[in-house]
Amino acid sequence: MTAKIFIDGEHGTTGLQIRTRLAERRDIEVISIPPEKRKDADARAEFLNAADIAILCLPDDAARESVSLIENNTTRVIDASTAHRVSDGWTYGFAEMDKTQTDAIRSAGRVANPGCWPQGPIAFLRPLIKAGLLPDSLPVTVNGISGYSGGGRTMIEDYEAKGEDAPEFMPYALTLKHKHVPELQAYSRLSGAPLMQPAVGNFAQGMLTALPLQLGHLDRVPTGAELHAALAGHYGSVGGVVRVAPLGDMERTGGLDPESHNDTNDMTLYVFANDARAQALLIAVYDNLGKGASGAAVQNMDLMLEGRD
Numbered sequence: 001m002t003a004k005i006f007i008d009g010e011h012g013t014t015g016l017q018i019r020t021r022l023a024e025r026r027d028i029e030v031i032s033i034p035p036e037k038r039k040d041a042d043a044r045a046e047f048l049n050a051a052d053i054a055i056l057c058l059p060d061d062a063a064r065e066s067v068s069l070i071e072n073n074t075t076r077v078i079d080a081s082t083a084h085r086v087s088d089g090w091t092y093g094f095a096e097m098d099k100t101q102t103d104a105i106r107s108a109g110r111v112a113n114p115g116c117w118p119q120g121p122i123a124f125l126r127p128l129i130k131a132g133l134l135p136d137s138l139p140v141t142v143n144g145i146s147g148y149s150g151g152g153r154t155m156i157e158d159y160e161a162k163g164e165d166a167p168e169f170m171p172y173a174l175t176l177k178h179k180h181v182p183e184l185q186a187y188s189r190l191s192g193a194p195l196m197q198p199a200v201g202n203f204a205q206g207m208l209t210a211l212p213l214q215l216g217h218l219d220r221v222p223t224g225a226e227l228h229a230a231l232a233g234h235y236g237s238v239g240g241v242v243r244v245a246p247l248g249d250m251e252r253t254g255g256l257d258p259e260s261h262n263d264t265n266d267m268t269l270y271v272f273a274n275d276a277r278a279q280a281l282l283i284a285v286y287d288n289l290g291k292g293a294s295g296a297a298v299q300n301m302d303l304m305l306e307g308r309d
C-alpha cells in the first residue's frame with residue numbers, strides 16, 4: 001500500500017524543501033493540511049494519526065505537541081526540530097555515523113533528524129574516537145559558517161530585507177550554550193561539552209563546519225594520513241552520502257565553498273594536517289537544508305519505508 005506522509009510545518013523552510021524533494025515521487029502519498037488549519041491542533045491530530053510517517057518541521061514546542069497528539073502505534077515520526085535528539089526512545093537520524101545506524105533507522109518508530117551544525121563534527125569525531133585515534137576527553141572547538149536559511153523564516157526575512165546591508169559574517173551563540181551542544185557531545189561520544197562558535201553569512205543556503213585540532217598533548221599523536229585513512233575506511237564501508245576527499249596538501253581549495261553542495265544531500269569531509277606541529281584541521285561541507293535538514297529527513301523516510309512490514 002502507498003505510504004501516507006504528513007509534513008507538519010509543510011509551509012516553513014524545512015517543510016517546503018521536503019515537499020519539493022517529494023514532488024515527483026509516485027511511491028508515496030503526501031497528505032497536506034489546508035494552510036489555514038496548519039496551527040489547529042484538532043486538524044493536525046487528524047492528519048498525524050492518518051499518516052504512516054509524520055515529518056515534523058516545527059518549532060520545538062509544537063513538535064512536542066505533535067508527538068502528544070498521536071494516539072495510535074502505527075504513525076512513525078521524523079522530527080526535524082531539536083526537541084527529541086537526546087531523548088530516550090528516539091533514534092538519531094544520522095545514517096552514516098555507525099555501521100548499525102541504517103538498520104536502527106529502518107526499524108525505528110521515532111527518528112530525531114540531526115541538527116545541521118553537529119553533523120559535520122560528529123561525522124569526524126565518532127569514527128575517529130571509535131578507532132582510538134582521538135580520546136573521548138579531547139577538548140573540542142567547532143567553528144564554521146551557515147547560510148541564513150538555517151535560521152528559518154524569520155532570519156530569511158530579516159536578511160532579505162537588509163540585502164547587501166546585512167553583515168557578511170556574523171558570529172553568534174555567544175553565551176556558549178548553543179542548542180546543538182548536547183547532541184554533538186552525545187553522538188560524538190565526547191566526555192566533555194564541545195565549544196561551538198557558529199557564524200551566519202550573507203548567503204541563503206549551504207554551510208561548512210571546521211574542527212581545528214591541537215594534538216601535541218596526546219600520548220600517541222595520530223598523523224593526518226592516519227586520520228584520513230580511518231575516515232575513508234569508515235565511510236567506504238557504511239555506504240550513504242558522506243564522501244571523504246583526498247588528503248589535503250594545499251594552501252587553499254575551492255572545494256570549501258559552503259554553497260558547493262546546495263540542493264544535494266551530500267557531505268564531503270576534508271582532512272588537512274601539519275604532522276610536524278601535531279596539528280590537524282577537519283572541515284565538512286554540506287547544505288544546511290540538504291544533509292543538514294530536509295535531505296536527511298527524506299533519506300531517513302526512505303530507510304523507514306524500506307523497513308515497513
Ligand SMILES: NC(=O)C1=CN([C@@H]2O[C@H](COP(=O)(O)OP(=O)(O)OC[C@H]3O[C@@H](n4cnc5c(N)ncnc54)[C@H](OP(=O)(O)O)[C@@H]3O)[C@@H](O)[C@H]2O)C=CC1
Nearest residue numbers: 009011012013014039057058062080081149150152153293
Ligand atoms: N532551517 C534549517 O536549516 C534547519 C531547521 N531545522 C529545524 O526544523 C524546524 C523547522 O524549522 P524551519 O523550517 O527553519 O522554520 P520556519 O520558521 O521556516 O518554519 C516553521 C513552520 O512551522 C509553522 N508553525 C509554527 N508554530 C506552529 C504550531 N504551533 N503549529 C503548527 N505549525 C507551526 C510555521 O508557521 P508560521 O510561519 O505561520 O508561524 C512555519 O510554517 C525547527 O525546529 C528548526 O530548528 C533543522 C535543521 C536545519
Ligand SMILES: CC(=O)N[C@@H](CCC(=O)OP(=O)(O)O)C(=O)O
Nearest residue numbers: 081082115116117146150151200
Ligand atoms: C544559521 C542558524 O541560525 N542556524 C540555526 C540552526 C539550524 C538548525 O539546525 O536547527 P535545528 O536545531 O532545529 O536543527 C542555529 O544555529 O540556531
